[in-house]
Amino acid sequence: MQFKRILLKLSGESLMGEQGYGIDANRLNDYAEQITEIHQMGIEMGIVIGGGNIFRGLSGASKGFDRYKGDQMGMLATVINALALASALNAKGTKARVLTAIRMEPVGEFYTKPKAIEAIENGEVVILAGGTGNPYFTTDTGSSLRGIEIEADVFLKGTRVDGVYTADPEKDPNAVKFDTISFDEVYNRGLKIMDLTATAMCMENKLPVMVFNMDVKGNLKKVLSGEKIGTLVHP
Numbered sequence: 001m002q003f004k005r006i007l008l009k010l011s012g013e014s015l016m017g018e019q020g021y022g023i024d025a026n027r028l029n030d031y032a033e034q035i036t037e038i039h040q041m042g043i044e045m046g047i048v049i050g051g052g053n054i055f056r057g058l059s060g061a062s063k064g065f066d067r068y069k070g071d072q073m074g075m076l077a078t079v080i081n082a083l084a085l086a087s088a089l090n091a092k093g094t095k096a097r098v099l100t101a102i103r104m105e106p107v108g109e110f111y112t113k114p115k116a117i118e119a120i121e122n123g124e125v126v127i128l129a130g131g132t133g134n135p136y137f138t139t140d141t142g143s144s145l146r147g148i149e150i151e152a153d154v155f156l157k158g159t160r161v162d163g164v165y166t167a168d169p170e171k172d173p174n175a176v177k178f179d180t181i182s183f184d185e186v187y188n189r190g191l192k193i194m195d196l197t198a199t200a201m202c203m204e205n206k207l208p209v210m211v212f213n214m215d216v217k218g219n220l221k222k223v224l225s226g227e228k229i230g231t232l233v234h235p
C-alpha cells in the first residue's frame with residue numbers, strides 16, 4: 001500500500017446518486033463496502049463527508065437564507081450523512097465512530113485531535129462530521145484541516161471525475177488528464193481542484209491530495225494499491 005493513514009473526503013452530492021436529493025441507499029452501501037475493504041487491509045482512516053446532497057449555505061443564501069444560518073444547516077447536513085455512513089459501516093461489521101466539530105452529544109462525541117487519533121489507533125474508522133465547525137468554510141477545507149491534524153499521509157478526494165484535467169473534460173474534448181501535478185502548477189494554470197482555502201492549507205502543510213472517481217466500485221482500493229487512476233497533487 002502506498003499510504004498507511006488517509007483522510008478520505010466523500011462528497012455529499014455523490015451520496016444522492018441519481019435521486020437529485022438526499023441519501024441513495026445503494027450508493028451509501030457501495031461506499032461502506034469500499035471503505036470496509038480497505039479497512040480490512042489495515043488502512044487507518046478519518047473520513048470527512050460533505051452535505052451538498054441536503055443543504056449548502058451558499059446556494060441557500062442565493063435563495064434568501066441567512067448565510068450564517070445556512071452554513072450551520074449545511075454543517076448539520078454533514079452530520080446526517082456521517083450518521084448514515086456510520087450505520088452502513090456498522091452493518092458490515094466495521095467499527096465506526098462519529099466525532100462532531102460542533103458539540104452535540106449523544107449524536108456524536110465532540111471532536112478533539114487526541115480522541116480521533118486514539119480511535120484510529122484502536123482500529124476504528126473515524127467519521128469527522130460538521131466540517132470545521134465554522135460558517136464560511138467548506139468540507140474540503142474541513143478535510144485539509146482534519147487530514148493535517150490526524151497526520152494523514154494523503155487526502156483522498158473522492159469525486160465524480162477521475163482526476164485533474166488541463167481543462168474541464170465535460171466542455172473541452174481535448175482536455176488531458178494529469179497523473180501527477182504540483183500545487184504550484186495547479187495554481188499557475190488556474191486549475192480548480194477545490195476551494196483556495198483548502199488548497200492553500202494542503203500546500204502549506206505538505207499534504208498531498210489524490211483526486212479520483214469514488215463512484216466507480218473498487219477505485220478506492222485501486223488508488224491505495226498504486227494503480228494509475230486519479231491525479232496526485234503533490235507539494
Ligand code: UDP
Nearest residue numbers: 012050051052057071074131132137138139
Ligand atoms: N459548511 C460550513 N463549514 C464547514 C463545512 C461545511 O459552513 O466547515 C457548510 C456549508 O454551508 C457547505 C455545507 O456545509 O455548503 C455542505 O458542505 P459542502 O458544500 O462542502 O459539501 P459537498 O459539496 O462536499 O457535498
